[in-house]
Amino acid sequence: MNSRNSAILLGGLIGAIVGALAGWAYIRQQEAQLPAGTLGVRAPARMQAGASDYVKIGVALLGLIRQFDDLFKPK
Numbered sequence: 001m002n003s004r005n006s007a008i009l010l011g012g013l014i015g016a017i018v019g020a021l022a023g024w025a026y027i028r029q030q031e032a033q034l035p036a037g038t039l040g041v042r043a044p045a046r047m048q049a050g051a052s053d054y055v056k057i058g059v060a061l062l063g064l065i066r067q068f069d070d071l072f073k074p075k
Contacts, residue, residue, distance in 0.1 A: 007072075
């Protein structure tokens, strides 16, 4: 396997892990807001994010991608 394929696979694996952790954190935060007696009852999760929150996430992801790019740049 060449380095290009390895980089793509590694990026996909990292993305899957980050996505799973973000989903886990979101669900955990939603469950923390439930009243004490309803922990076993699962209500549909409602997102309360606005457009500015999505922009913040996008900028943070672009910064993360840029850091990875700088990390693997030949010197």
